[in-house]
Amino acid sequence: MLIGVSVVFVFLILLVIITKLLSYVVLRYFPEKEKPAARPPAATAGKQDAEIAAAIAAAAAYTKR
Amino acid sequence: MNIGSAFQEFWNSTGIVNFTWGQFIMIIVGLIMIYLAIAKKYEPLLLVTIGFGAILANIPVAEISGPDGFLGIFYTMGIANGLFPLLIFMGVGAMTDFGPMLANPKTLLLGAAAQVGIFAALLGALVLDMLPWISFSLSDAASIGIIGGADGPTAIYVTSQLSIHLLGPIAVAAYSYMSLVPIIQPPIIRAFTTKKERMIKMEQLRHVTQLEKILFPIAALALCIILLPTATPLIGALMFGNLARECGVVERISNTLQNALINIVTIFLGLAVGSRMEAASFLSFETLGILALGLAAFAIGTMTGILLAKIMNKVSRESINPIIGAAGVSAVPMAARVASKVGQEENPQNFLLMHAMGPNVAGVLGSAVAAGVLLAVVPIMMGG
Structure with a gap:
C-alpha cells in the first residue's frame, strides 16, 4: 500500500x-499576443446589432404606414 | 408425434418453466437500476444500459450473454481484452479541459491524495479474505481497490486485466458510487472542515495559453513512458483525445471522440457489463464485500483529499479552500460540482467550480497512475 x-x-x-x-x-x-485582437470584434458586433435594430425599426415604421 | 407431446415440448421451453430464483432477482435488480436512472437521474447513460443488459443476461433459454449471444459477443469484443474502457478514455480526454489544472498545478497533488482510498480498500479486501465465507486473491483486492478511483473505465480496465470474474460487481459498484457522489461526499466534507475553512475564497485562475495546453498532454505522456509504462494504455488514450481537442487542427476527430465514438462505446460497454450480472456469479457474499469496500474506498479518498488540501492551505502562500480536495476522487465533473455546491451553501459569493475542476481532472490522472502501479506490481507479487 x-x-x-x-x-x-x-x-x-x-x-x-x-x-x-x-x-x-x-x-x-x-x-500569446491575442488580447488586443479580442476587443474589436465585440465592438463591431454591437454596432452591427444597432444597425440591424435601426433597419428593423425603419421597416416596421414603413409597413405600418 | 402427437399434439400433446408437442405442446409439452413447447411448455418446457417457456420462460416460466426455466426461471430460477436468482435470475428473477437479477431481473428485479436490473429494473431497479433502470428506475434509478429514469426517476432519479443517477448516471442514466450507464444505468439504463447496464440495467437492461442485466435483464437480457438473465433470460432463461435465450443465452444472450453466452459466447454466441449478442451480449457475449460485445463482451469478448471489448471488455475481456480491455478495449472499450480505452476508447472511452479517448473520449474523456477529448472532453477534458486541463486548463484549470495548468493554471494551478499544485492541485495535481490533491488528485494524488484522493487515491489513498484505492490502496486502503485493497488492504481491506485482503482483511475480508480472512473471513471464512469470502475469498479474495491479491489481484481481486487490487481490482476492488480501484473502485476508490471513482473512475468507471479505469476500474473496468484494471479488472479486465487482473480479475475478470469480478467484473460485474466491480463495474456496478464503481458506477453506482460515482452517481451517488452528491449523497456520499457532502457529509464527509462537512465532518472534516470547519465553517471558516469552507468559506475561504480563492483567487481567480490565470489565463492558460493554447501552447501550454498542447504541450501538456505530450509532457504527461512522456513522464508516463519513462516511469510507468503499464499506465500508458490509459494515459496514452486520454492524452491522445486531449491533444486532438487542444491542437485545433483535427476538429472532426475531436468531435467524433467526444460524441459519436464515446456514445457508441458506452452502449456496447454498458450492455456487456450488464451481461456479467448473471445470478450465479453476482449473488454472493463477495458482491456484498465489494459494495462495502467500494464505499469505504470512496469515503477514505474524499477524506484524504480534504486533509491534504487543509495542509496545503496552511503551508502555501495563497489560500486553498479544503473543499476542493474532495474533488480529487475523479468522478468528473460530478465531484467538482458537489464541491462547488457545498462551498456556495456557506458563502453564496464563493465560486469554487473552476478551482475544483483542477483536482477533479488531476484525479483522473491519479487513478490512471494508480491503475498503472497496480498493473505493474500485482502480477509480479502474484507470481513471486
Whole structure:
C-alpha cells in the first residue's frame, strides 16, 4: 500500500514540476499576443446589432404606414 | 408425434418453466437500476444500459450473454481484452479541459491524495479474505481497490486485466458510487472542515495559453513512458483525445471522440457489463464485500483529499479552500460540482467550480497512475 501511494505521489509531484516548468518556459518565451485582437470584434458586433435594430425599426415604421 | 407431446415440448421451453430464483432477482435488480436512472437521474447513460443488459443476461433459454449471444459477443469484443474502457478514455480526454489544472498545478497533488482510498480498500479486501465465507486473491483486492478511483473505465480496465470474474460487481459498484457522489461526499466534507475553512475564497485562475495546453498532454505522456509504462494504455488514450481537442487542427476527430465514438462505446460497454450480472456469479457474499469496500474506498479518498488540501492551505502562500480536495476522487465533473455546491451553501459569493475542476481532472490522472502501479506490481507479487 505504501509503495502504491508513494509511487502515485512521486509521479504527480514530478508532473507538477514539469507542468510548472512548461508554463514558465511557454509564458516566458512564447507569450500569446491575442488580447488586443479580442476587443474589436465585440465592438463591431454591437454596432452591427444597432444597425440591424435601426433597419428593423425603419421597416416596421414603413409597413405600418 | 402427437399434439400433446408437442405442446409439452413447447411448455418446457417457456420462460416460466426455466426461471430460477436468482435470475428473477437479477431481473428485479436490473429494473431497479433502470428506475434509478429514469426517476432519479443517477448516471442514466450507464444505468439504463447496464440495467437492461442485466435483464437480457438473465433470460432463461435465450443465452444472450453466452459466447454466441449478442451480449457475449460485445463482451469478448471489448471488455475481456480491455478495449472499450480505452476508447472511452479517448473520449474523456477529448472532453477534458486541463486548463484549470495548468493554471494551478499544485492541485495535481490533491488528485494524488484522493487515491489513498484505492490502496486502503485493497488492504481491506485482503482483511475480508480472512473471513471464512469470502475469498479474495491479491489481484481481486487490487481490482476492488480501484473502485476508490471513482473512475468507471479505469476500474473496468484494471479488472479486465487482473480479475475478470469480478467484473460485474466491480463495474456496478464503481458506477453506482460515482452517481451517488452528491449523497456520499457532502457529509464527509462537512465532518472534516470547519465553517471558516469552507468559506475561504480563492483567487481567480490565470489565463492558460493554447501552447501550454498542447504541450501538456505530450509532457504527461512522456513522464508516463519513462516511469510507468503499464499506465500508458490509459494515459496514452486520454492524452491522445486531449491533444486532438487542444491542437485545433483535427476538429472532426475531436468531435467524433467526444460524441459519436464515446456514445457508441458506452452502449456496447454498458450492455456487456450488464451481461456479467448473471445470478450465479453476482449473488454472493463477495458482491456484498465489494459494495462495502467500494464505499469505504470512496469515503477514505474524499477524506484524504480534504486533509491534504487543509495542509496545503496552511503551508502555501495563497489560500486553498479544503473543499476542493474532495474533488480529487475523479468522478468528473460530478465531484467538482458537489464541491462547488457545498462551498456556495456557506458563502453564496464563493465560486469554487473552476478551482475544483483542477483536482477533479488531476484525479483522473491519479487513478490512471494508480491503475498503472497496480498493473505493474500485482502480477509480479502474484507470481513471486
